Structure formats: structure tokens, C-alpha cells
Amino acid sequence: MREYLLTLCVAAAVTYLLTGPVRKFAIAAGAMPQIRARDVHREPTPRLGGIAMFGGLCAGLITASQLTNIGEVFILSDEPRALLSGAGLIWLLGVLDDKWGVDALVKLGGQMIAAGVMVLQGLTILWLPVPGVGNVALTPLQGTLLTVALVVITINAVNFVDGLDGLASGMVCIAAAAFFMYAYRIWYGYGIEAAAPATLFAAILMGMCLGFLPHNMHPARIFMGDSGSMLIGLVLAAGAVSITGQVDPDLMVQHAGSERSAVHTMVPLYMPLVLPLTIIAVPVADLVLAIVRRTWNGQSPFAADRGHLHHRLLEIGHSHSRAVLIMYFWSALFAFGAVAFSVESSSLVIVLAVVLLSSIGLVVLLLPRFTPRVPGWASALVPPRYRLGARDAAAEAAGKAGTGAGGAVPVAVAAAQGEAALGEAGAAAVQADGKTGAAEPEREPALAGLHGSTAIGDRQRFTRRRKIDTRS
Numbered sequence: 001m002r003e004y005l006l007t008l009c010v011a012a013a014v015t016y017l018l019t020g021p022v023r024k025f026a027i028a029a030g031a032m033p034q035i036r037a038r039d040v041h042r043e044p045t046p047r048l049g050g051i052a053m054f055g056g057l058c059a060g061l062i063t064a065s066q067l068t069n070i071g072e073v074f075i076l077s078d079e080p081r082a083l084l085s086g087a088g089l090i091w092l093l094g095v096l097d098d099k100w101g102v103d104a105l106v107k108l109g110g111q112m113i114a115a116g117v118m119v120l121q122g123l124t125i126l127w128l129p130v131p132g133v134g135n136v137a138l139t140p141l142q143g144t145l146l147t148v149a150l151v152v153i154t155i156n157a158v159n160f161v162d163g164l165d166g167l168a169s170g171m172v173c174i175a176a177a178a179f180f181m182y183a184y185r186i187w188y189g190y191g192i193e194a195a196a197p198a199t200l201f202a203a204i205l206m207g208m209c210l211g212f213l214p215h216n217m218h219p220a221r222i223f224m225g226d227s228g229s230m231l232i233g234l235v236l237a238a239g240a241v242s243i244t245g246q247v248d249p250d251l252m253v254q255h256a257g258s259e260r261s262a263v264h265t266m267v268p269l270y271m272p273l274v275l276p277l278t279i280i281a282v283p284v285a286d287l288v289l290a291i292v293r294r295t296w297n298g299q300s301p302f303a304a305d306r307g308h309l310h311h312r313l314l315e316i317g318h319s320h321s322r323a324v325l326i327m328y329f330w331s332a333l334f335a336f337g338a339v340a341f342s343v344e345s346s347s348l349v350i351v352l353a354v355v356l357l358s359s360i361g362l363v364v365l366l367l368p369r370f371t372p373r374v375p376g377w378a379s380a381l382v383p384p385r386y387r388l389g390a391r392d393a394a395a396e397a398a399g400k401a402g403t404g405a406g407g408a409v410p411v412a413v414a415a416a417q418g419e420a421a422l423g424e425a426g427a428a429a430v431q432a433d434g435k436t437g438a439a440e441p442e443r444e445p446a447l448a449g450l451h452g453s454t455a456i457g458d459r460q461r462f463t464r465r466r467k468i469d470t471r472s
Helices: 002-029 050-065 072-076 079-099 104-120 139-163 167-190 193-216 226-243 249-256 261-272 278-296 309-316 320-343 350-368 375-382 391-405 407-441 441-471
Strands: 127-130 134-139
Touching: 002 050, 002 193, 002 261, 050 072, 050 079, 050 226, 072 079, 072 193, 079 104, 079 193, 079 226, 104 139, 104 226, 127 167, 127 226, 139 167, 139 226, 139 278, 167 226, 193 226, 261 350, 309 320, 309 350, 320 350
Parallel strands: none
Antiparallel strands: 127 134
């Protein structure tokens, strides 16, 4: 555990220290696109934050290769090299997109190539543990197609959710933390060495995200761009592929007691192959909804819009920071809920806890749609937006009185308020006229216009009063 923590800290420190110089480089290179219609930030912000994150990835891998226990992963497996190769390709593609822009189909092709490179170096799905069936071996073609699909879907899911300051990096960090707990339990608890690469990938990914978050929290000083979002998506997918297709469930039979128990123990991690990843269920749901929405409207699935989940949270009435925290909450609920279920799948307490937390999350999610007003004695217990002040109480009382009088009182109150406002304006004008006198004749036309508007307002109020008297 200490070596993993050291690797995590090195990746975080390198990413944090590189982000500042990378920001200056992005500004000098002109990687600051203009604000688009779907953006929520108000000022042009430099991108290319993925350069610093890639530096953190390389530093984490180099540090891990020099350690005693984790260093054996580089000797026994080619998966770290496969990850570095695929990450280098996807990072280079993202840098080009952040600076000059790359067509959506070209990016999709680059993602497939990066996934294919990892497959050629051994990072692929070899078998699937199916509940009720057991261990199902895959042909090389099936394993390649499933691996490429999983990598591409995960990359685009993370890329789609990268729309608010600190959102993508925070959500991926939460998913990586839950993934690390699960992978470390398989490696250390069951003694399965094949889970060591996935554990290492999760630790480095956490370091990359934690090192970048201080620069990316609202208001963000730099964006990760596609060079960062696609990179962390690929690293997360590589860990899922490694532990899904490389860990033999037959080895877990010795600890679980039976093959059915072993497969059932690993279900929470292998169900993501269908969704495809419950550990990032929120980004995947956002991806699916975006594709359905754009296709239904006759648009390209890669066409940008303001219909993502985080955009909808802002439209409901949540602030920028609160929308990000809500997305964090749901990501943590899905990710750690799956890990808890994998540890104790028959516990009713976990199910009840998930249901309770989901209910609390729904209440917080829909809170801006309700604007209750509490009495004065409870004002200290609620936010200012829900307090009922003296002015609101007077307006509410006037509204109730007006409703009882058939609507005549509100009109009279409005007329009286307008008359008072015009009276104050006229008094201010007369006072200004008395002070200036003939020394400033250039202000007289303005005063004449004010007097004329006051006379027009008097005629309008007289007409309004006659109508009120006629109705009453």
C-alpha cells in the first residue's frame, strides 16, 4: 500500500507542478478558443491541461518501475507499456484537437487506433465471467472488438461530461478511488497477481486527477481539454479491461468456495461491460442520452449542444459549484455502492443505505424547483433565498387583500407606488433646478422633459383612477 501511495503522490505532485507552466505555454501558443454557445464560462480559458496530466502519468509509471514490489508488474506483464503506448497516441490526438481542432470522425478513428495498439501489446479481454454460466473464453476477434468498444465508450463518456470546472477530473478521481479499492482487494485479499496492473493504473489515475483539480476548480484557470479528458478516460478503461479480461475467476474459486460464488463476487465489476461501466455510470448515462437526443433531432451524435446533465442542473437553478458537487455525489454513490455490494452482496444494510442516499440526492437535486417561504422564527435555519422578509410579508399581505377585493386594491397600490416614485423624481428635479438656477441653462431642457413626463404620468394616473372607480 505504501508503494501505491508513493506512486499516487508522485503523479499528483508532477501534474500539479507542470500545470502552471503548461498554462503559460497554452496562452502563448494561442490555445484559448473563443467562448461558444454551449460553454458556461465567461472568459476565454487556456486548454492543453492534458500535457501536465500526461507528465503525471509518465512520472507515476517511472516511479512504480523503480519500486520493489510494484516494479515486478513491469517484468511479469506488458500492460504498463501497452497503456503508455495507447495513452501517448490519444494524448497527441487530443493536443492537436485542443490547438487546431480535429473532426469528430477523425477523433473516433484515433481512439480506435489507440485501443488497437493496447490490444496488440496484450491489454485485452481474454474471457468473461458470466453469472450462472461461469468462465466464457473469447476468441481473439471477440476480445479485440469488445476491448476497443469498451475503451472508445469510456473515452467519449468522460469527454462528454467535461463541461464544468472540475467536473470530469473529480468524477474520474472518484471512480478511480472506488476502482482502486476493488482491485487492491482482489490483489491483496485474494493474492491474485493479475490484478496488480489495474491497481497501479487506478493509483496513477487518482494522482493525475488530484494534481490537476486545484487548477481546474471553479473558477478554472486552465481546462484539461480533449488531451486530458480522453487521456483519463483511456487510463480508466485500461484498468477495467485489465482486471476484467486478465483476472481468472478460477483462481477466486479457491477463496470463494465455488465457481458460482466467485462469479457472483465479481458481478459488480463485470456488469459495467454491459452498461459499460457502472463506476462511471453518470458519464455513460449522459453519453447515451446525448446520442439519443441528437439523433432524435436529426443531428450528428457528435454535435455539441447544451443538453448535458450538468447543463440541465444549471437550468434548474443550481449554482456552478453545487451542480458539480451533485454530480460528484451521484458518481460516488454508484461507484462505492458497487464496491460495497461486491464485498457484501447479501447485506440488506447496503441496499437500504443506497436507497436512503438516493432519496436524499433526489431531494437536493430538485430543491431549486421549490421555493418555500419559512416564517421569521425559522429564518436562521434555512438559506437566505428561502427566508420570508418584511418586504415579502407586506407584498404577500397586499396580494391576499387584493384578491379579496376583486383585484382593485393591487391596482391602487401599484398606482400609489408609481405616484410616489414620480413624486420623488419630481422633487429631486426641482431641488436640482433650485441649486443650478441660471448658471447652468443646459440642464433646463432635461428638466422640461422631466416635467412633461410628469404631466403625462398625471393624466395616465387620472385615467386609471376613473377606470377603477367605474369598476368598483
